Amino acid sequence: DTGVSQNPRHKITKRGQNVTFRCDPISEHNRLYWYRQTLGQGPEFLTYFQNEAQLEKSRLLSDRFSAERPKGSFSTLEIQRTEQGDSAMYLCASSKDIRLGGEQFFGPGTRLTVL
């Protein structure tokens, strides 16, 4: 069990550029979550996957955001036409099915800065 990993750890981009983040969950976990955390706040839910199916999306996830988990393993989160308000820490978590306990484990996060 190597834990949840995220890449890159830091990303600085200019407004209007597209960015993509990757999350590798714990191998036996079939649920994968994305959260966003801004300075001084608790993390906020964005979306989650059960295997490869995206089952829920927050209203925070605007049309510029898209997430995929094509083979039910790693996931990517893409932000198109970035805005300064997108600057935040993007956190990924994984868990077993909630009926089996559902304890979530978080990755180290990707810190995005939009200039």
Add this chain to the structure above:
Amino acid sequence: GIQVEQSPPDLILQEGANSTLRCNFSDSVNNLQWFHQNPWGQLINLFYIPSGTKQNGRLSATTVATERYSLLYISSSQTTDSGVYFCAVVGYYGQNFVFGPGTRLSVLP
């Protein structure tokens, strides 16, 4: 949706002191976890405790689900305990975490 409150918002302790952090939630929950967020932003799992009491070294936690609150106890605090402590819950009909606003703890040497 479910609401989560944490108190106190800020706490300053002298090394060696004990403290209690509280988490109140507005509805029944399937999952409750306590996390410590370190200065680099990593959320470290402390307890998975939708009900009952657990202990891990100097830390312990109690969740009284019927009264919709959870407590995190830190005994003999150390400077390395500094950081933000989050309570997060999954509502009974929910799938994702709702986080509280956190308690920022500073332990002074």
